[in-house]
Amino acid sequence: MASIFYLHGGPGLTVAIESTRFPQAEQVQWWQQPPAAPCAQRPYLDLLEAALAEFRRSAQAHGAPLTVMASSFGAHLATYIANHAPEAVARVVLLAPTYNPEKAALRLARHALAVNAGHADAPKVAAALAAYDEAPGRARFWEVFGVLQLLPDVPSLYFGPDAGDAPRHFLDVLHQPGAFDGPSSVAISDDFAASFQAPGRSAFNGPVSVVFGRHDPMIDAEHDGALWRAVYPQAVFRTIDSGHFPLLESSVEACLA
Incomplete structure (x- = not known):
């Protein structure tokens, strides 16, 4: 049992x-x-x-x-x-x-942005994070995660080397x-x-x-x-x-x- x-x-x-x-x-x-x-x-x-x-x-x-x-x-x-x-x-x-969890998820988003700084959609993620920092709230939090999906292999970043x-x-x-x-x-x-x-x-x-x-x-x-x-x-x-x-x-x- x-x-x-x-x-x-x-x-x-x-x-x-x-x-x-x-x-x-x-x-x-x-x-x-x-x-x-x-x-x-x-x-x-x-x-x-x-x-x-x-x-x-x-x-x-x-x-x-x-x-x-x-x-x-x-x-x-x-x-x-x-x-x-x-x-x-x-x-x-x-x-x-x-x-x-909100702060933890935003740490992940910032890490993903740093790893993918040269990606074509990185500016969209950066802009969403900047908008959240300017006026934090759940709507802008979800906007960050909407554009975060544009970056490649984000789930793999959960894991160690x-x-x-x-x-x-x-x-x-x-x-x-x-x-x-x-x-x-x-x-x-x-x-x-x-x-x-x-x-x-x-x-x-x-x-x-x-x-x-x-x-x-x-x-x-x-x-x-x-x-x-x-x-x-x-x-x-x-x-x-x-x-x-x-x-x-x-x-x-x-x-x-």
């Missing part, structure tokens, strides 16, 4: 990226985040409640506390679970947690029908941005580990590490040679170490 409850990055992505990467990891429950309901008033809150409900069902079925492992944006779901069901959490493992076949696997799954739910991604991300409050110190006092990737284009480990330490003062931090997906570039066992 699974002893690890896994929360993928999302929102809008599929857990098939991880579950097909590690098909033999029977100790992991690869929970697929549900899509945002049409016209949902609070899609991010709905996602939090869905994660907590599924976690409680899994912990009850397991008959013992579970390790909660979360990637990227999933760290916020993990923190919600740890705050609302600390007695059912054995350990929290955060993999490249994005404290502020020694990622092996992880980028190819990521793209292969991402290109499958239904692998990415754009409307859910926008709805949940916008609701998160509108309602986010600093989580404060977690109610969970058990072991916590935070893994950052040395080549992560989205995370400033020093800055983000300080923010997550305020949430989990007991956390142990380490950095490995990966990009934004430590799990995809290593293994379940390595991330638990």
Whole structure:
């Protein structure tokens, strides 16, 4: 029976990226985040409640506390679970947690622009970033990501230089029908941005580990590490040679170490 409850990055992505990467990891429950309901008033809150409900069902079925492992944006779901069901959490493992997803995504955009400075569409990305800097807001944030798709191989930039076949696997799954739910991604991300409050110190006092990737284009480990330490003062931090997906570039066992 699974002893690890896994929360993928999302929102809008599929857990098939991880579950097909590690098909033999029977100790992991690869929970697929549900899509945002049409016209949902609070899609991010709905996602939090869905994660907590599924976690409680899994912990009850397991008959013992579970390790909660979360990637990227999933760290916020993990923190919600740890705050609302600390007695059912054995350990929290955060993999490249994005404290502020908007800032993290903009770091990626700036990195992509620097890598592709000579591309014909680079001025469009530069102009969109400049417009955002002049008047930040969700509309201009999405404008950045609209033009960012004009640059080549942006998803490959998530990965470190020694990622092996992880980028190819990521793209292969991402290109499958239904692998990415754009409307859910926008709805949940916008609701998160509108309602986010600093989580404060977690109610969970058990072991916590935070893994950052040395080549992560989205995370400033020093800055983000300080923010997550305020949430989990007991956390142990380490950095490995990966990009934004430590799990995809290593293994379940390595991330638990």
